[in-house]
Amino acid sequence: MVRMVVGTAETRLVHLRGNSASGKSSIAAGIRERFGRGLALVGQDNLRRIVLREHDRPGGANIGLIDTVARYGLDAGYHVVLEGILYADRYGQMLQQLRADHRGHTHCYYLDVPFIETLARHATKPIADEVDENQLREWYRPLDLLPGSIETVIDADSLRTDTVDRIMHDTDLARLPAREH
Template sequence: MVGTDDTRLVFLRGNSASGKSSVAAGIRDRFGRGLALVGQDNLRRIVLRERDRPGAANIGLIDLTARYALDAGYHVVVEGILYSDHYGDMLAELRAAHRGPTHAYYLHVPFQQTLARHATKPTASEVSEPQLREWYRELDLLPGGTETVIGAGSTLEETVDRIMLDTGLTDLPALDRCPLHR
């Protein structure tokens, strides 16, 4: 088992340019200290410089990082594309092991809107439309109906509000320092 009855675990998944990182940052900004962001892009692309494939090392690193933060008393948001066939087993095991409430969200943005959003990113020139089309998976939901789908019509603020309310983070205090060193 991992975390406590009071820690919150949030999965935030969706295709490229669906707003996952912005929503995760908005949740952390709104909550304050005591909420860890476990970003797939950071661990996979920056820390390991690894391609996204089944069985890749970043899958275990995401799991270990989330578990460590939960055991340290942090609430955790795991965010990324996190394809269900690559990451589904790990996410299911993490959900099952977490003592506290776990909430999962899938940000659904149609492909044409994904293209438009991607064009506004600083890295837009690094990824072509054919690459985006190859990566795009329509409603790549986890098995078991565990995810709440949030459509493209939900604004950033509305999405952050909803997740804060659903998870109970609005009612919990931020931490002034690391939970292990109270």
């Protein structure tokens, strides 16, 4: 396979994975808010559910779209936070290839939230009336980690602000300048 290098030595790629209601979107938004301009959010839900209106299935078109959008952002000099459930068996190959192709620093995180906490958090979400406990149970995969121990596991008891602080520090985004325009 031909390697398609992407980004620059300075770009940061952050994978944020975890089950539904684990806090991925909230943490990604916190990172962007803290960093400022120059950081792209690539959300699985937005690309899969909104842009394509596609069910999550093996070989889905969203997998390539997520990869393309992340690569485009990195090549344009943006740091990229890629977030979603992103099941290891469906998205793992794409995520690992993107990580291998990225010239800059890539950091991978898995938000580990027990199912009972998932239920409590889900009840506060706008889609709570659309998705019931049985559906959540079908989606839930405990510690669905990528191979190779490349992900840092963050437990449910880590506060949003602490998790954002940790990722900002781990990735050096805390010391890098935002874009001015």
